[in-house]
Each structure stands twice: as C-alpha cells, then as structure tokens.
Amino acid sequence: MRQIIYDKVKYIADKYKGYIDTEDLMKEGLTNRQIGLLTAEGKLEKVAHGHYWIISPEFSKPEDYKAVEVARVNRKAVICADSACYYMGLIDKEPEILSIATRRSDRHKMKMNFEVSRHYFSEQAFEDEKHVFDTKYGSYNVYGIDRSVCDCIRFREDIDKDIFELVIENYRKYDKKNEERLMAYAKAMRIGRQVERIGLDR
Incomplete structure (x- = not known):
C-alpha cells in the first residue's frame, strides 16, 4: 500500500x-x-x-480488555459468575474463559478473539444487581458478588475447578457478604439445597 x-x-x-x-x-x-x-x-x-x-507502540490494551470488547460487541451483555467474582474483587485470579450473561431473546453473535462461556437468562433474572464499570474505552456491566457466587454454583460444570474452589473459599471469608440476599438468589435459581450443602456461612 x-x-x-x-x-x-x-x-x-x-x-x-x-x-x-x-x-x-x-x-x-x-x-x-x-x-x-x-x-x-x-x-x-x-x-x-x-x-x-x-495497534500502536504508543499505547496498549487495558487490563480489562475482555470485558471492554464484549461490551463493544453487545452493550447489554453482563459479566457473570466466576468472571464477575474476579471483576468485583472477590478473587484475584482471572478465569481464562470469560463468563457472560445475555437475555434469552438476545440474538447478538458473540464471536470473540478469546473464549467466552455464554449463559442465557430470563428477563427478570437478567436485570438483577447489575453494576456499571465506566472506563475511557467504554462502559461494561458486571453482576454483584452475592448473585455471582450463586451463578458459580449453578454453572459449576462450566467453571474451572480451582477457580470454583477459590470463589467458595473467598466468599466464606468475605466480610461484606449478604447471606439473606445470597439465599434469595439461590431460591430463585432453585439451588438452595446446593448452597446449604456447600456451607457458605462458615
């Protein structure tokens, strides 16, 4: 050229x-x-x-580039489960696969340069407890910690075993956990017994 x-x-x-x-x-x-x-x-x-x-030698991608890029492709997508636990600070190890939530009716294609685990939610479940992260590259949505821990248990088979155990261990020690809210989400997701067996209130 x-x-x-x-x-x-x-x-x-x-x-x-x-x-x-x-x-x-x-x-x-x-x-x-x-x-x-x-x-x-x-x-x-x-x-x-x-x-x-x-691509330029004068700047590099942000650390949260995966979340930023997903939001650029689908601004309504929400970071969920283990990935939300990372972005919300519950764990300090970033999952290799980015977990995202979209509405069941969402038909956006989400083919990214990195692996994505996509979960489809009903309208009501999709809207609960979203936090917005604003950056100079755009904003993206992340679910809160109590809800995301429940999502981790619900999607346990899709999550790396070490990451899952880290989420559970750290949540047990988390001084801002809301057990009432956690159990409300667990019951809504029909995983109340699973949550009780794991014993997150230790």
Missing part, C-alpha cells in the same frame, strides 16, 4: 487511541479492502465483526 495509507493509520491511531469500529474507519477514508490488508499486516487487530483495535 502507498505511504499515504500508513500515514492515515497513524493519524487514526493518534485520534482514537485504541478501539475503533468499521464505520469510523470508513469515515476516516479507509476502504474495506484497505482495512483487510492493514489487518493482515498487523496494523489493525480485528477483535470481533465490525470492531478493531489499533
């Missing part, structure tokens, strides 16, 4: 400093063919359909 295209990419990188959508790349004067070539050359990283990260 001509040098003018690379100069344009540098200008875009300086302007956007991170994530950019196909629509904005084209507004800045790039064609679909040029976007494809720049991606092949490692100037752009395609994070999902229609979404890119501008």
Whole structure:
C-alpha cells in the first residue's frame, strides 16, 4: 500500500487511541479492502465483526480488555459468575474463559478473539444487581458478588475447578457478604439445597 495509507493509520491511531469500529474507519477514508490488508499486516487487530483495535507502540490494551470488547460487541451483555467474582474483587485470579450473561431473546453473535462461556437468562433474572464499570474505552456491566457466587454454583460444570474452589473459599471469608440476599438468589435459581450443602456461612 502507498505511504499515504500508513500515514492515515497513524493519524487514526493518534485520534482514537485504541478501539475503533468499521464505520469510523470508513469515515476516516479507509476502504474495506484497505482495512483487510492493514489487518493482515498487523496494523489493525480485528477483535470481533465490525470492531478493531489499533495497534500502536504508543499505547496498549487495558487490563480489562475482555470485558471492554464484549461490551463493544453487545452493550447489554453482563459479566457473570466466576468472571464477575474476579471483576468485583472477590478473587484475584482471572478465569481464562470469560463468563457472560445475555437475555434469552438476545440474538447478538458473540464471536470473540478469546473464549467466552455464554449463559442465557430470563428477563427478570437478567436485570438483577447489575453494576456499571465506566472506563475511557467504554462502559461494561458486571453482576454483584452475592448473585455471582450463586451463578458459580449453578454453572459449576462450566467453571474451572480451582477457580470454583477459590470463589467458595473467598466468599466464606468475605466480610461484606449478604447471606439473606445470597439465599434469595439461590431460591430463585432453585439451588438452595446446593448452597446449604456447600456451607457458605462458615
């Protein structure tokens, strides 16, 4: 490609400093063919359909890039279960697979550059106890700790065994846990007996 295209990419990188959508790349004067070539050359990283990260030595991805990128693809998705426990600070080890929740009626494709475990929730269950994390790259949603611990028990088969045990161990010691709220979620999810057997109130 001509040098003018690379100069344009540098200008875009300086302007956007991170994530950019196909629509904005084209507004800045790039064609679909040029976007494809720049991606092949490692100037752009395609994070999902229609979404890119501008590769530059002047900045790097944020630590919470997985949550940020999921939100850019589907702004209504919510980080849940073990991943929510990590983002909410209950555990300090990030799960390799990002757990996300969407409504059952949500038809957004969630094909990412990293592995995602997607869980579908009813309308009422989906709306409960969401927290919004605001960053310079955009905002994303995360479920609260009490609810997320219940989700971990509910989706236990989909969660790494060591991560699951860490969640349970840390929740038992968690000084801000709300056992009443925990059991309310457990009963709504029909896992009350499982929660009682695990003994989270120790």
